[in-house]
Amino acid sequence: PTHAFSTFYRYLRENFGANAFLHFGMHGALEFMPGKKAGMAETCWPDRLIGDTPNIYLYAANNPSEACLAKRRANAIIVSHLTPPLTSAGLYKGLLELKESLNKWRGMKGSDPAKIDLEKLIVDQAESVDLKTSGSFEELWLKLYETEQALIPDGLHVVGRPLSDQAHKEYLDVIPGLENKENKARVSDLLRRDSELPAILSALEGRYIAPVPGGDLIRSPEILPTGRNMHAFDPFRMPTAFAIEEGRRQTNTLLGTHKKIPHSVAIVLWGSDNIKTDGGSISQAMALMGAKPLFDDHGRLSGAKLISLEELGRPRIDALMTLSGIFRDLLPLQIRMLADAAFKAATANEPVNMNFVRAHSLDIMEELGVPIETAALRVFSNAEGAYGSNVNQLIGSVAWDQEDELADAYEARKSFAYGRNGKCEKHPKLLQLVLEKVDLSYQNLESVELGVTTVDHYFDTLGGISRAVKRAKGKDAPVYIGDQTRGGSKVRTLADQIALETRSRSLNPRWFEPLLDHGYEGVRQIGAQVTNTLGWSATTGQVEPWVYGKLSETFVLDEEMRRRMADLNPAASLRVANRLVEAHDRSYWSPDEHTLEALRESVMEL
Ligand code: BEZ
Ligand code: MG
Numbered sequence: 001p002t003h004a005f006s007t008f009y010r011y012l013r014e015n016f017g018a019n020a021f022l023h024f025g026m027h028g029a030l031e032f033m034p035g036k037k038a039g040m041a042e043t044c045w046p047d048r049l050i051g052d053t054p055n056i057y058l059y060a061a062n063n064p065s066e067a068c069l070a071k072r073r074a075n076a077i078i079v080s081h082l083t084p085p086l087t088s089a090g091l092y093k094g095l096l097e098l099k100e101s102l103n104k105w106r107g108m109k110g111s112d113p114a115k116i117d118l119e120k121l122i123v124d125q126a127e128s129v130d131l132k133t134s135g136s137f138e139e140l141w142l143k144l145y146e147t148e149q150a151l152i153p154d155g156l157h158v159v160g161r162p163l164s165d166q167a168h169k170e171y172l173d174v175i176p177g178l179e180n181k182e183n184k185a186r187v188s189d190l191l192r193r194d195s196e197l198p199a200i201l202s203a204l205e206g207r208y209i210a211p212v213p214g215g216d217l218i219r220s221p222e223i224l225p226t227g228r229n230m231h232a233f234d235p236f237r238m239p240t241a242f243a244i245e246e247g248r249r250q251t252n253t254l255l256g257t258h259k260k261i262p263h264s265v266a267i268v269l270w271g272s273d274n275i276k277t278d279g280g281s282i283s284q285a286m287a288l289m290g291a292k293p294l295f296d297d298h299g300r301l302s303g304a305k306l307i308s309l310e311e312l313g314r315p316r317i318d319a320l321m322t323l324s325g326i327f328r329d330l331l332p333l334q335i336r337m338l339a340d341a342a343f344k345a346a347t348a349n350e351p352v353n354m355n356f357v358r359a360h361s362l363d364i365m366e367e368l369g370v371p372i373e374t375a376a377l378r379v380f381s382n383a384e385g386a387y388g389s390n391v392n393q394l395i396g397s398v399a400w401d402q403e404d405e406l407a408d409a410y411e412a413r414k415s416f417a418y419g420r421n422g423k424c425e426k427h428p429k430l431l432q433l434v435l436e437k438v439d440l441s442y443q444n445l446e447s448v449e450l451g452v453t454t455v456d457h458y459f460d461t462l463g464g465i466s467r468a469v470k471r472a473k474g475k476d477a478p479v480y481i482g483d484q485t486r487g488g489s490k491v492r493t494l495a496d497q498i499a500l501e502t503r504s505r506s507l508n509p510r511w512f513e514p515l516l517d518h519g520y521e522g523v524r525q526i527g528a529q530v531t532n533t534l535g536w537s538a539t540t541g542q543v544e545p546w547v548y549g550k551l552s553e554t555f556v557l558d559e560e561m562r563r564r565m566a567d568l569n570p571a572a573s574l575r576v577a578n579r580l581v582e583a584h585d586r587s588y589w590s591p592d593e594h595t596l597e598a599l600r601e602s603v604m605e606l
Contacts, residue, residue: 001033001045009049018053020204023076025059027066031074034385037329038072046074056203058159058196059230061223062447064214065271065326067230072329077209079199080226083449084153085167086174086218089504089511091148094129099148101125102141129503130546150504151218151448151486155514156521160197168192175218176487190224199227215276216447219487232275235333236300239279239286239293247283250482250489254284254442255314257480257491262439263356264318266469268461271326273446273484274334280484281444282334288317289357291341301333303420304341309354316345318356320434321379322414322465324457325387332422339379339420346376356437364433377417380431384424389413389464392456395535398582403538407471410464435472441465444482451501452481452494453532454525462494463539470540479540495542498533502547505529507554516564523569526555530579537588545589552580552595556602566606574606 009030012018023030035044042048057076059067062083070076091099101122108115119137126133126140133140151174154167163171168191178184203209212228213220239247255261267285274281286292286304290312296302309316321338328335345357352359357376364375382388389410394400400409415431416424443462445452452458466479479494492500505511506529515522530551537543556562556577565573581599583589591599 001029001049005029006049013051013053020054020056021050022200023055023057023070025057025067025070026063027059027070028057028074031066031070031076032387033073035073036385040073044073050074054203054206056200058200060449061212061214061226061230062216062276062449063272064230064232064275065330067214068232068271068275068330069326077203078228078230079196079203079209080212080214080223080228080230081159081196082157082217082226083447084155084157085163085171086151086448087154087167087170087510089147089150089152089508091144092509094125095144095147095503098122098125098129098131098140099144102137102144105137106141130544130550147500147503150500152505152508152511153449154510156518156525159200160194162194163191171217175221177221187221187224190221193225195225195227197227214272216449216485218448218485220276232330233278235331237278238274238301238331238334239283243277243279244283244286244292246277246280246489247285248287250280250444250484251284251287253489254480254482254491258440258478261314262317263315264320264360264434264437264439266320266322266435266438266441266465268322268324268441268443268465269327270324270443270446270461271330273444274327274331276446277484279334282331282338284444284482285319285321285338286341288319289341289345290316291345293337294340301337304337304344306341306344306348309350315353316348316350316355316357318360318434318437319378320438320465322461323379323381323418324461325382328381328384328418335379335418336420336422339377339418339422342378343373343376343420346372360434360437364430367433368429370430373419374427374430377419377427377430378434379418380414380434381416381418381424382413383416383426386413388457389460391464391467391539392460392535395459395538396456396531400538403467404471406464406539407467410468414464414468431468432472435469438469438473438477440478440480441469442480442482444484445497446484448485451505452497453501453506453529453536456528456532456535459532459535459539463536466494467539476541479542493542494536494540495544498536498543498547502533502550506533506547507550512554516568520569520572523565523572526565527569527572527575527579530555530576534579534583534586534588537583538586541588543588548580548583548589549591549595551576552591552599556580557595557598562602562606570606574603577603577606 033045040047055076057070057078059078061080067078105118209229211231214230215223269281290307291304294303294305346361361375391406415428417427418424469477481492481497483490515525
């Protein structure tokens with residue numbers, strides 16, 4: 001912690017004499033300060049900063065992983081809060097006009113002479129909203145449909161303010177399993193109840209806050225009522241049989257999307273999605289390698305076992321598993337299981353053309369002159385006590401020059417290999433060799449609230465590894481997102497995911513108007529969206545240039561919008577304009593002279 005940070009907590013404790021701290025999540029910095037992952041000692045910063053002052057932490061109900069960390073490292077009592085209400089993205093402006101034309105076209109007879117003119121119009125309209133047609137209007141129709149139906153957050157949640165009738169109704173519409181009337185009435189009732197402010201007061205009075213699992217409301221209505229103390233999971237039983245089956249299916253969906261069997265996949269694993277799915281993502285990694293969890297006689301997780309090649313029906317795929325620091329802290333048994341799976345695959349007596357884990361491990365053994373135990377290490381994360389890859393910090397503070405610096409930061413932070421004993425060692429050379437083999441990178445998206453362009457963590461983790469892969473290979477490898485936000489799984493290319501979020505969120509009045517209603521914070525979130533978009537360009541190059549053009553039109557070149565945003569939050573507005581100029585300077589798009597001039601002028605003006 002900086003001097004100021006440390007002094008602030010000390011002042012609150014000793015001079016101000018606070019009886020309790022109220023942290024408003026997520027997430028703070030206190031619980032991420034250096035130290036052990038649990039059982040803080042006098043050398044651990046979270047404990048030194050907060051001492052014995054009670055820590056009441058209002059926290060998003062959909063983030064149990066970081067909430068657990070706050071409990072373990074900063075003595076927090078969690079008071080869960082709802083995430084923003086959800087709504088369907090709908091269509092607007094040119095997208096709406098295009099849909100009308102397509103509707104008309106679908107209803108026309110093949111012989112209708114007007115059809116040719118309409119088709120020309122559709123091509124023009126599609127082009128004006130930057131939708132590629134590739135000749136198929138059906139495909140265009142599906143893209144539009146996907147955008148229209150996408151769920152997006154509707155502004156922000158305000159503690160103590162009841163949901164509007166409309167938000168309340170829309171919630172009930174999108175939560176599955178409410179066909180049963182009684183069930184629906186119960187959830188409806190709970191959604192109306194203000195349970196969060198009373199819980200904060202209760203905690204301040206030193207009363208008991210009842211426990212609750214974390215989750216996303218649209219998949220787990222049992223998180224209601226909020227205002228409860230989130231807990232995580234039973235670590236010995238994860239992954240569950242259900243998660244293993246889901247993970248296997250999702251891995252098959254990924255392999256089906258990529259078409260060609262990859263030899264190696266870089267898969268990013270977070271704590272939150274695993275906790276909410278009882279180990280769905282780790283099961284995907286296990287499925288790639290053709291492995292299953294091994295449970296002991298008491299039903300407790302004790303390692304991994306291989307599925308036979310006959311049962312697997314394809315080669316074992318090598319998996320480079322990169323863990324968030326949060327995963328590393330919360331799931332030590334699962335780390336051992338993943339490392340065990342990689343080791344068992346590497347040492348299986350199988351032909352190398354059917355076992356890419358073994359093939360690669362044998363190569364690495366020879367190249368580095370290391371034992372197989374080392375060559376088979378595939379679980380990488382931060383050093384103990386450290387979180388994140390710092391790629392988001394570099395992008396956020398514009399503190400980088402060449403894209404390869406982002407790969408440097410990523411590798412410096414994430415080159416700690418975790419073995420079967422759960423211990424880590426720094427292995428940068430090994431990481432290099434494993435990166436070289438990667439054919440594609442992948443991460444799951446788990447919450448409607450947070451898209452890949454909403455928070456900077458996705459490009460910090462998936463973007464970071466993709467950049468590192470690109471540098472190690474000397475060429476791009478595809479990047480995919482597994483969208484599990486509404487259950488099941490849909491795999492998209494990262495470029496498609498970014499385009500979808502840009503259309504359904506960033507450029508969509510139904511997304512930004514409710515945010516603007518929240519004033520300062522709303523503009524900050526819009527600004528973050530632009531920064532995160534740039535983060536994806538920098539790390540993966542998977543942002544189509546039109547995205548920047550349309551962001552400029554919507555938020556900077558529109559005089560009235562620019563003024564509104566500047567009034568509400570001048571710093572964030574300036575950042576938006578600066579980012580768009582920065583994106584040009586870094587050749588992520590090429591605006592015409594006139595647009596560029598207008599952007600530069602607005603920077604001066606702001
Ligand atoms: C995690 O749960 O692992 C995680 C959550 C937020 C940001 C990064 C990682
Ligand atoms: Mg952060």
